[in-house]
Amino acid sequence: MSSKLGAGWGDRGSMGGSGTGRPLASWILAGMVLGLGLGSGPVAGQPLPAASAGDVRRLERRWNELDRQIRALEELLPAEAEPLSGEGPTRPPLPEALLGPAEAGASPGTGERFVPLPPLALPEAGDLRPGQLQALSLEQSLAIGFANSPGLQARREAVAAALAELQSQMGTYWPRISAYANGGTDQASTSFFSPTGTGTLFAPSNPFFIPPGGRGSLNTNTNGIAGGLELRYALLDFARTPKVRAALARLRGSRLDYADSLRRLQLSLSESYYQLQRADQLVRIREAVVRNDLLILQDSLDLKQAGLVPRLDVLRRQAIEADGQEQLIAALAERAVARRRLAALLNLPPQLTPTASDPIRLQPRWPLDLEASLLASYRDNPELEALLATREALLRQKDAVAAELLPKLSLFASAGAGASNANNWNVRIADGGCCGSTVATSLNTYGSDWSVGLAVSWLLFDAGTTRGQARALARRGAAVAQQYAAQRNDIRLRIEQAFLGHEASLARLVAARRGVTASLEAFRDARLRYQAGLSSELDLSNTQERLIASLVQRLEATVNVNITYAQLLRELLPMPTDPDAAVPARLQWSP
Template structure:
């Protein structure tokens, strides 16, 4: 087993307690009313800065191409399609890369951002005129027949030639005769009508607040994407650390089972030789059963951790990931607690999103008042029509289809609409959105407190993990040496198997606690990086320490605010100030 960083460190940059920093300051409590307002620091409508978030990877390198996610709508329907055909070792960097490329959650967040961008473009379109083209019939064939009550049809006068010649003029004589009027009419026409209308709102009180709200919603979607990306990286790292701990647990369980088998073999040999009792054999068998139970449990944890990571990475259905690297501390956290909190306040998009929510509610409130405000529009309408044929003809055969009528009209106007009374609806909607903005301000205060608490919890967890790595590392070395000595004592006949069993159990538990401390440290470190946006890490070396416990020159377990040792070895050389040897930088 490799005891990494912290057990044998002789120098370190100390981690000071929170109370020590407060004791150094003699100033009175800060008047909370003098704290700067968030809109003054971030702006009333904050925008995520380009480059503030490392962009997600979009392509996989050739070695990882076989791990491309299956199609989104793929659904296996056969046993062999979900059978595991490959165990693929992955490093933490490979896991993060696969998560960014494959994750459906991140793809959905990116899609929501594009949707918000399209909504913003739709809102901006209200600044431009609208052009509408309409046509009734392309073309339209019209045929008609009408019949009127003969009693209401006026008589018609018809001129009839009498056959006589007028002696004076020499022209035929004509006389008028009265006949019944036509009460039937026929018509046949081809018609085409088209209209082109251009309208533009010169004054529209709803336009500006709606565009402002859409723009803030787009920025909110970008913040949500950044949050989803960072959470994905944190969750992937956490699952990978859990897998590393599970692998270490399996290794410890296997080593314990092997050691128990050896102890049981020796106990049986001594019992057969008559130098010990049946009780020692039973104790060895009990320890073997206990170690097998631990191994079984850790194997189950390993399988679960592998599939959890596979689900997070959206790997192909027949591939299971494994950890390619053993657990080791990622580095040492340099900023103090106060620096981490302030950085989190400046970094977290959750606060920006709530400020944008306040701005959205204010814009919606202004838009609701536009319902009772005047709207002035410019409208120009051009229309044209053409008809071929005739209508109102007394005989269907007399209709001439060569006859046509063509017309063009154009009208320009200013139109104004103003709802003078709506029963108080607009004012009520205005108050509702203003109250929602006030609610968002309260949520901002709650989010601010939650962010600080998250940073403090991660920081305290990191501090605890630093100490646990050192104490459990020392415990492993001590337990390992105790087991070796107890085995020598049994072989010399001055001790019993019970002592070996107890020391072996202590060693197993110490190694499991050490693996858990490494996991807790890396998890807290990843949480701090996620929650503060800082990446101020000093990488740890990876020394291989001897199994023999060295002389401990360090003082006993310190109590705050006594400086604590760092998880990284020899950190004093790389981080201690040069000018003043006895002055140390506080991680707090």
């Protein structure tokens, strides 16, 4: 059987036909049966057991069923506009959405182009269409990100709010002076009746004499106005100083959070920029692979026409070229996503698409060892210092709440003046008169007053409300202490991961460079041998795959060196705590 199989395969010259007239499935089944026989044979030199006709029929039925299933799946795929003919190398067009703006249109640009949309605005129609590429260096990206980042701007607003809160608490050391004024008018109707009169108190001729049953009535309209100043000053308030210290600790914590946000933003921007560089380089590699596949495919077609290679080599090269096209499309999609990710971090206007203008440059080896890096990361770390400031603010707030149970002494003083006008009309008397007083038709009154004194207040009982609030704040401070311990461990883990990854990436890069050099030379030799008919297409394919893998590994190792360097910078790079201070776009750190 093996001799017939070899003869039939040699007569075919390709997979498209059979010199012996047997179908392809029969040859495959024969090889499978032969393989089964070889796998179960006793020892070398003994005759192989013959496969039964039933085994061959069962395998053939399974093969035909698998062939029907594959054809059914192919019918579900959309039909191609121009089916692959195999007469020459072809390259279908790439998706326009992945290509984006023309690379040649990238320009450095000016600062006015980087002004983002207002915080509460939305893009208008036409703004979201692919616009012009904006070439940016890493330092430019850092500067734009520090200026435009919404998250960083929110931190600046938080610092300003904490400063305003501190200023408001500092005002409690000063007296409070307020002015008051009031005015109004009212009208009243009054009726008088004296059933007994004034008796013997006054003689009938006395104007204050009221006869029994005397009565009268009148209407009064009064207009008045008053105004003055009032002063209140807390002479003794045990909660005032803790509140000020708590506000000061919150301000310090907000400033430290701002510095830590700068570190995190530096890392995010650096990683996004390096990933964009990686995506750009990967697109270049995939484009070179596709171009090379097209050249090799053309060589295969020429060699097939000359009768030097079978049709199998051409089909294999067509499959490899299609796979390279697929990898190129995936690389283009990854590059488009990397650009939008960087644009989102930079908060660029919607019509701008950033692209990396810097070539991939390798960062130097980290200057510290692991232990020195850990110790340096703990010193003046804004992430840890912010937790300490939060804990201090909670403890000072606890003291302020507990001080509410202590007495308070305050001074108060006020001075003012007032005036009023009263008009009486429609005065009526009956039965000898009423009221025993003179009724003036119009009366103007003026006056002033002042007061000064001390006030003492002391909360004696509130059913444990204040003490409960103080205990809650103390527990929150203890929770922040545990967060400090957890964050300390996280920082160590991040430092160790970044440091070990940095060292490993440098070692991988050295090995990858040797691999690229050797794979490139091997690919050149394999292609020359294939063109000369001294090597098979399978050797060429394996050598090409090894070269592509070496190029990608070198790219990954280079980018990982830079990313791990940026991760170490995130833990040690000093950043200002003042939002008004300039942010240095330093990409290297030295002790």
